Amino acid sequence: MNAIEIKEFHKSYGTVEAVRGVSLEVKRGELFGLIGPDGAGKTTLLRAICTLLLPDRGSILVDGLDTTREVARIRSILGYMPQRFSLYQDLSVEQNLRFFADLFQVPEKERERRLEQLYHFSRLAPFKKRLAGALSGGMKQKLALSCALIHTPAILVLDEPTYGVDPVSRQEFWDILRLIREEGASILVSTAYMDEADLCDRVALFFRGRIAGVGAPEALKDRYRYPLYRLEAKDVRRLRDFFRSLPEVQSTQLFGDALHVSFKRPPDSRQWSEWQAASSGNLTTWSPQPPSIEDVFLALIGGEADGGESI
Amino acid sequence: MTTNDAKPMTRQISVKTEKLTRRFGKFTAVDRVSIEVYQGEIFGFLGANGAGKTTMIRMLCGLLAPSEGSGSVAGYDIYRQSEAIKRRIGYMSQKFSLYDDLTISENIEFYGGVYGLSRALIRERKEALIRQVGLEAFADKLTRELPLGFKQRLALGCALLHDPPIIFLDEPTSGVDPEARRSFWDLIYQTVALGKTVFVTTHFMDEAEYCHRVSIMREGKLIALDTPAKLKQHYGKSNMQDVFVALVKE
Amino acid sequence: MPHSRLLSIARKEFLHIIRDPRTLMIIFIMPVIQLVMFGYALNMEIQRVDLAVVDYDRTLHSRRLVEQFQGSKFFHVFGYEGPLSEAEKLFLTRKARVILAIPADFGKTWQRSVSAPVQILVDASDPNAATIIRNYCNQVIQLFNQRYGGQIPLPFEVRSAIWFNPDMKSTYFFVPGILALLLVMISALLTSITISREKELGTMEQILVSPVRPYEIILGKVIPYVFLAFMDGALILLIGIFLFEVPFIGSLPLLALLTTLYIITALSLGLMISTIARTQQVAMMIAVIATLLPTVMLSGFIFPIASMPELLQWLSYIIPAKYYLVIVRGIMLKGNTISQLLNQVFFLGAMSLVLLTVSWRKFSVNLEK
Structure with missing residues (x-):
């Protein structure tokens, strides 16, 4: 049995279709990433998994239990960390944790041990008495995570836990997630940072209420069809105009003083020297560039997001 | 970075600060930050939420008074000549600066009017802007009906309406999809191609790659300032995320 | 600009x-x-106040007095046949807000001595209204006096006039x-x-x-x-x-x-x-x-x-x-x-x-x- 199983999930708000038919499986013990920009429908999907929203169509099973019927049982095995910092800013770190322990009826005996454990890996022990509102962004997120973990859930759902957080704190946060996975929990985490995909076992690229691609990050990158090169030039803008006009070119993107160009077919050395000559020496260096998840994402949504966005 | 050095760069300074500091009570949001931004440059300000990026940008735009230190924008002193500065800068913030209940056309006219442009000039630039963003068919639609990516490009257009030489962008790409983000950056490249200076903050580390030079802030302090390539080279990392982590652990 | x-x-x-x-x-x-x-x-004006009449006299004079009240648009007059001791119930059930009790010798006394007492009971659970109602009653009785009695002229007369809002x-x-x-x-x-x-x-x-x-x-x-x-x-x-x-x-x-x-x-x-x-x-x-x-x-x-x-x-x-x-x-x-x-x-x-x-x-x- 999978930790989470979603079949043809649909959800609309009025005339806006937030999620348009999503089927997905999160396996047991897996760290699964839901990657997509704001407004893709990530939060809607996660809320439905947490029994906070009902599907218009389709079904969601959490640990084999239907989210529309087994609300209480699902909530007891599920840990959820919402997008907005949803703790009590005027309570201390410890008071927040104990409040959630009460809420989930964590037995007295286990409680102290669990708290120690959470303090240990969140490294929040020195800040027990500090008010939650006075914590830094990264520490707040760790506290919110600890609260979601207080009842030792088998399945953990996190909605953009690292948004706007310092890269160091982000790295720490992902380290903690991996620790939790080692303990046997299944984790579903959403993020708008494309680069965080590399930290997951498997990811789903989510765009406009649909899944554009699912798989291990490396496998997704391997599927990228267009050979990508990083080019440097004396005048990079002129170089861009030049490459844009070539029929062999799939896309171009400026990166500061460099240019990324993806081709429909791998160019050979003869073509490179031709281009160098044609650009009258403007092109100075070129080297293959491994595609990022963002490149993969853009290629996968290519048809749908033609010309930016449609209205 | 031979390409960068080879490029003829007018080293005229657009923005300069020296030990610029801002405190809120006991909390120091910006701590002795000194930078120089050159004309025609995309200068990135990187850092997490709360690192001091927004405070820094607000001081430069005359929205907040510095506690200490000095600074100039377009050659004008940020303490005494904020009026002159305001006429020469464009500003777009992470919070939305367009009015949702006004049409696209009305928003543009409003910003043109606030900068005291003549009617004829507003009309001319409005048409150009609507064409540039690709909204010809939607000029009389309410702004709230626009997708986020369009709104952001339109907001940038409004900030550029009075043709300022320096533009401050505070987390302009927050929350948009990669496609919209890339087209937004295309617009920024077009802007600097006209000789304007772009000062941009972001908490997306990968966006640093789009900038000519980046400064990295943490807890109010400037911890690095260089081209992305040199920073990556110096720390032996393949991306800016890892550079940041290496910097902090140093 | x-x-x-x-x-x-x-x-x-x-x-x-x-x-x-x-x-x-x-x-x-x-x-x-x-x-x-x-x-x-x-509306703070009071109109059509329920007035119960307990008439023990039942003479021409008492009827004239009741008619005087009926003639005023302030009152809605109805007769009450029960004993006065139970008239309080009229207040409790809100059937009346004023009770006019005319004693059995009202007509005789009126003829003999020009002045004859009547009893007016007002429900004062709303004191403001009670004051207004009492004033209305006095006005009606004054009119009655002017019409049917009052041979003795007073040395002076109090006439109040309400300006700027004569109808209040x-x-x-x-x-x-x-x-x-x-x-x-x-x-x-x-x-x-x-x-x-x-x-x-x-x-x-x-x-x-x-x-x-x-x-x-x-x-x-x-x-x-x-x-x-x-x-x-x-x-x-x-x-x-x-x-x-x-x-x-x-x-x-x-x-x-x-x-x-x-x-x-x-x-x-x-x-x-x-x-x-x-x-x-x-x-x-x-x-x-x-x-x-x-x-x-x-x-x-x-x-x-x-x-x-x-x-x-x-x-x-x-x-x-x-x-x-x-x-x-x-x-x-x-x-x-x-x-x-x-x-x-x-x-x-x-x-x-x-x-x-x-x-x-x-x-x-x-x-x-």
């Missing part, structure tokens, strides 16, 4: 108002509802009151909300980085609301004059002029509030506390200032509506001229000056505070 900047802001503000039909509806429907509420539903109509009172209330609400409440809304949305930031001057922002935002307040004032006046037949004796231009002064005072108050409030919610709360309640409770709109405790009387001096009410009632009902209203004009002017100076200084062109 600073003027075009000001106009841009005013134009945009107008657009916001137009695009929000719900608020616009409230602004124009609220006065109508309030006028109707005060004019009809909350409460709409005369409420129309000016609602005018004062709505003008202050639109001016102070809506202005403070519109400024704090921009702070909340973050659009204020965008305006502040432009070379716009504070007075341009303030005036630009305020002009549409002055216009709106004027329209609303006109609507209230029209309804008052044509629907409720409130007379308008004085000068309309003078009222318009002094209304402008009042609106300026209220706008300055709104600006003051907006310099304190950062969110719409806070602005709304402060504005309600600062305008709605004092205007209703302390301005003399409903409760006469003279009958308030001393502390509240002092407090009423800083309520702009107190002065405006005197102005509106004076001009509409009494035909006051400016020379008779100088006191009020002075107070409103001074208040505006103080409020404007303070808020002008506090309205910052940056995000400090």
Whole structure:
């Protein structure tokens, strides 16, 4: 049995279709990433998994239990960390944790041990008495995570836990997630940072209420069809105009003083020297560039997001 | 970075600060930050939420008074000549600066009017802007009906309406999809191609790659300032995320 | 060209108002509802009071007295046959609010000695109403005396006359009151909300980085609301004059002029509030506390200032509506001229000056505070 199983999930708000038919499986013990920009429908999907929203169509099973019927049982095995910092800013770190322990009826005996454990890996022990509102962004997120973990859930759902957080704190946060996975929990985490995909076992690229691609990050990158090169030039803008006009070119993107160009077919050395000559020496260096998840994402949504966005 | 050095760069300074500091009570949001931004440059300000990026940008735009230190924008002193500065800068913030209940056309006219442009000039630039963003068919639609990516490009257009030489962008790409983000950056490249200076903050580390030079802030302090390539080279990392982590652990 | 900047802001503000039909509806429907509420539903005049007659006399004289009561439109008269000792039940069941008890020897006594006692019992669970009812009863009895008795002329006669509102109509009172209330609400409440809304949305930031001057922002935002307040004032006046037949004796231009002064005072108050409030919610709360309640409770709109405790009387001096009410009632009902209203004009002017100076200084062109 999978930790989470979603079949043809649909959800609309009025005339806006937030999620348009999503089927997905999160396996047991897996760290699964839901990657997509704001407004893709990530939060809607996660809320439905947490029994906070009902599907218009389709079904969601959490640990084999239907989210529309087994609300209480699902909530007891599920840990959820919402997008907005949803703790009590005027309570201390410890008071927040104990409040959630009460809420989930964590037995007295286990409680102290669990708290120690959470303090240990969140490294929040020195800040027990500090008010939650006075914590830094990264520490707040760790506290919110600890609260979601207080009842030792088998399945953990996190909605953009690292948004706007310092890269160091982000790295720490992902380290903690991996620790939790080692303990046997299944984790579903959403993020708008494309680069965080590399930290997951498997990811789903989510765009406009649909899944554009699912798989291990490396496998997704391997599927990228267009050979990508990083080019440097004396005048990079002129170089861009030049490459844009070539029929062999799939896309171009400026990166500061460099240019990324993806081709429909791998160019050979003869073509490179031709281009160098044609650009009258403007092109100075070129080297293959491994595609990022963002490149993969853009290629996968290519048809749908033609010309930016449609209205 | 031979390409960068080879490029003829007018080293005229657009923005300069020296030990610029801002405190809120006991909390120091910006701590002795000194930078120089050159004309025609995309200068990135990187850092997490709360690192001091927004405070820094607000001081430069005359929205907040510095506690200490000095600074100039377009050659004008940020303490005494904020009026002159305001006429020469464009500003777009992470919070939305367009009015949702006004049409696209009305928003543009409003910003043109606030900068005291003549009617004829507003009309001319409005048409150009609507064409540039690709909204010809939607000029009389309410702004709230626009997708986020369009709104952001339109907001940038409004900030550029009075043709300022320096533009401050505070987390302009927050929350948009990669496609919209890339087209937004295309617009920024077009802007600097006209000789304007772009000062941009972001908490997306990968966006640093789009900038000519980046400064990295943490807890109010400037911890690095260089081209992305040199920073990556110096720390032996393949991306800016890892550079940041290496910097902090140093 | 600073003027075009000001106009841009005013134009945009107008657009916001137009695009929000719900608020616009409230602004124009609220006065109508309030006028109707005060004019009809909350009428303080008492009419058709149930009066039970316990007539033990049953003579020509007693019948004449009852007829006198029946003839008055204040009373609805009906007979009660039960014993007077149980008449209290009429009060408990609210069948009657007054009982007129005529003793068995009323007719005889009347003929013999010119004066004959009758008993009037009034339900005083509402003391104000009871006083009014008692006065009506006395009036009726006085008329009876004049008609059927009263050979002895009194050395002097007390005749009270009610001026400016001879029919004692409460709409005369409420129309000016609602005018004062709505003008202050639109001016102070809506202005403070519109400024704090921009702070909340973050659009204020965008305006502040432009070379716009504070007075341009303030005036630009305020002009549409002055216009709106004027329209609303006109609507209230029209309804008052044509629907409720409130007379308008004085000068309309003078009222318009002094209304402008009042609106300026209220706008300055709104600006003051907006310099304190950062969110719409806070602005709304402060504005309600600062305008709605004092205007209703302390301005003399409903409760006469003279009958308030001393502390509240002092407090009423800083309520702009107190002065405006005197102005509106004076001009509409009494035909006051400016020379008779100088006191009020002075107070409103001074208040505006103080409020404007303070808020002008506090309205910052940056995000400090």
